[in-house]
Amino acid sequence: MRSLWLAAGRLALIPGTMLALPAWAVNDLAGGPAVNQFNLHPPASAIAEDQQWMHNFMLVICVLIFIVVFGVMFYSIVMHRKSKGARAANFHESTTVEIAWTVVPFIIVILMALPATRVVVAMKDTSSADLTVKATGIQWKWGYDYLKGEGEGIGFLSTLDPAQREMSNAGKPQGDDYLLKVDNPLVVPVDKKVRIITTANDVIHAFYVPSLGIQETALPGFVRDTWFRADKIGTYYGQCSQLCGKEHSYMPIQVKVVSQADYTAWVEGKKKEAKALADDPNKVWELAGLEERGQGVYAANCQVCHQPNGKGGNGVKPLDGSPVVLDPDKLKQIHVVLNGQNAMPPWKQALSDTDIASVITFTKNHWSNATGQLVQPAEVAAARK
Amino acid sequence: MSAVIGPHGTVVDATGHGHDEHHEHHGAPHGWRRWVYATNHKDIGTMYLVFAFTMFMVGGVLALVIRAELFQPGLQFVNPQLFNQLTTMHGLIMVFGAIMPAFVGFANWMVPLQIGAPDMAFARMNNLSFWLLIPAAVMLVSSFFLPGGAPAAGWTLYAPLTLQMGPSMDSGIFALHILGASSIMGSIIIIVTILNMRAPGMTLMKMPLFCWTWLITACLLIAVMPVLAGAITMTLTDRHFGTKGHETLVDRVVRLEKGKRIAALKNVTINEAMFQVHFSHRPLAPGVLILEAMASTRVVIV
Numbered sequence: 001m002r003s004l005w006l007a008a009g010r011l012a013l014i015p016g017t018m019l020a021l022p023a024w025a026v027n028d029l030a031g032g033p034a035v036n037q038f039n040l041h042p043p044a045s046a047i048a049e050d051q052q053w054m055h056n057f058m059l060v061i062c063v064l065i066f067i068v069v070f071g072v073m074f075y076s077i078v079m080h081r082k083s084k085g086a087r088a089a090n091f092h093e094s095t096t097v098e099i100a101w102t103v104v105p106f107i108i109v110i111l112m113a114l115p116a117t118r119v120v121v122a123m124k125d126t127s128s129a130d131l132t133v134k135a136t137g138i139q140w141k142w143g144y145d146y147l148k149g150e151g152e153g154i155g156f157l158s159t160l161d162p163a164q165r166e167m168s169n170a171g172k173p174q175g176d177d178y179l180l181k182v183d184n185p186l187v188v189p190v191d192k193k194v195r196i197i198t199t200a201n202d203v204i205h206a207f208y209v210p211s212l213g214i215q216e217t218a219l220p221g222f223v224r225d226t227w228f229r230a231d232k233i234g235t236y237y238g239q240c241s242q243l244c245g246k247e248h249s250y251m252p253i254q255v256k257v258v259s260q261a262d263y264t265a266w267v268e269g270k271k272k273e274a275k276a277l278a279d280d281p282n283k284v285w286e287l288a289g290l291e292e293r294g295q296g297v298y299a300a301n302c303q304v305c306h307q308p309n310g311k312g313g314n315g316v317k318p319l320d321g322s323p324v325v326l327d328p329d330k331l332k333q334i335h336v337v338l339n340g341q342n343a344m345p346p347w348k349q350a351l352s353d354t355d356i357a358s359v360i361t362f363t364k365n366h367w368s369n370a371t372g373q374l375v376q377p378a379e380v381a382a383a384r385k
Numbered sequence: 386m387s388a389v390i391g392p393h394g395t396v397v398d399a400t401g402h403g404h405d406e407h408h409e410h411h412g413a414p415h416g417w418r419r420w421v422y423a424t425n426h427k428d429i430g431t432m433y434l435v436f437a438f439t440m441f442m443v444g445g446v447l448a449l450v451i452r453a454e455l456f457q458p459g460l461q462f463v464n465p466q467l468f469n470q471l472t473t474m475h476g477l478i479m480v481f482g483a484i485m486p487a488f489v490g491f492a493n494w495m496v497p498l499q500i501g502a503p504d505m506a507f508a509r510m511n512n513l514s515f516w517l518l519i520p521a522a523v524m525l526v527s528s529f530f531l532p533g534g535a536p537a538a539g540w541t542l543y544a545p546l547t548l549q550m551g552p553s554m555d556s557g558i559f560a561l562h563i564l565g566a567s568s569i570m571g572s573i574i575i576i577v578t579i580l581n582m583r584a585p586g587m588t589l590m591k592m593p594l595f596c597w598t599w600l601i602t603a604c605l606l607i608a609v610m611p612v613l614a615g616a617i618t619m620t621l622t623d624r625h626f627g628t629k630g631h632e633t634l635v636d637r638v639v640r641l642e643k644g645k646r647i648a649a650l651k652n653v654t655i656n657e658a659m660f661q662v663h664f665s666h667r668p669l670a671p672g673v674l675i676l677e678a679m680a681s682t683r684v685v686i687v
Contacts, residue, residue: 171459
């Protein structure tokens, strides 16, 4: 019975695939959008499958009602038209009819609501999760922190691949995963209940992965949650689905579902990485070291708005020759980077002291700026207070 | 000698017109005065419809630019910030500039005709309701030309994104205040007209559905427009006067040392199912609720 509903939905795919649009040389992306996709994403969790079933169920009911209502209407209009000699019936009201056309739709609504309520209640039940991950919406990236379960303590940022961001500006999109690829995907084990806790750093975002059947708003000052249990190994894509500013379209979500063994190996790898990367906050850096580090930080975080040549544009202030950057008082620029101003978001949570110190040093000594100034991580740490 | 006394005590002849009286008090005004000083429902209705059509074209152009940009993947015509401005303004202009005035225009035209009333109630306020739309629309549309461009927070204007917008957000808020005032006045007029000025024999149960729908819509507008006004005023004060209207998620601050320490209270209702999660006989706040209360409190400490 259930497969009938699913098949009904898939039947609709046939006319869809017959539409031939000019080829942009793309192929279906597994776990993401398909070429000429007509239907919902192929489900990768039981809840997503339920959602698809519900959708087809409601659609079929609506089509049947449509056929009945418009069929009767068109039949009456055509077969009982005045030029054919039809004469209007002469009656005013019928309480029986009024009761019937209230009760029958009411029953239909209840019949639709029963399975829907079951699914919604299941979607809300986030208890007994095997793994809990906090997804923080930041302008404009996601931060994932593994809070409970295997992998506890791992945390990282997940940003759109910068090359793809450039492609967007150039108007030359490429690749089947255009604007969906990130540097650090969220990795979870297959067949385990994963609870996603959403919150935000600055403005309202939303965490949305259609293949897994989840969507939850991420609000600053709120802690919300949702859950999924992935059925199949694979990579599933999603996007931020609440307008959050300039780069709202450029903060995708990539969820890599792997086998339990692969997941354990990944957790090991991540923990080793974290140990190696831990920066000594009191280290005194040399100019060359800071500049090199800063270049990487700039490319990953700043150049989207301030441009690789530091000239900004479209309302974004230039850094090349900027009075704040060239100012002998380093605190001015540290303050702007930590706390943001106007459309520039604050970076105090997204970047470490060493990252901020290095990127400020980089801007102060790059392009036509040659202040020779050095900012040490300890100075940034002091400015945070 | 007999004399026929005409209006204002002047001497008139048999035709009823004063010799040297001009026809100022008879006949409707002409030219621009007809429209600026309008008081009849047909002229005011026409003005609403012409205004709505114009705003429909403006909002439509914004939609066409959006469609041109979305036709192919990648950015071709606009940068992302301008794109967000287009979507926001398309929404605001269409809803507040095209749809609402168009329906009010239909109401002005149709309601008196359908209920047998000579005109709408409060004819001059009706006129003011319309003419307020013009400066509001100018403020809304010209916000594209303010530094930073038009508001780009989505037509739902959610905080905190609205806090990041430039001066056009304030101009948009002001425009919405005026549009709201116009809507409230128009709704009062419609309710009074429908309830008070029906021709004898036109009972409410005989009234056409259009009038019924407008009666209900007008009541809804009077209820909801002040709420919108309150929300956008909160946005305005949050943006400029450091209020936390859109961010106050705690109920009382008990102790505050700005930037250092804070103790606050957050009220919750005891009968929520979440409290029985751990022990059914002992209601206990779950960890996430405590975290959320902490997250909400941190907003106040700065």
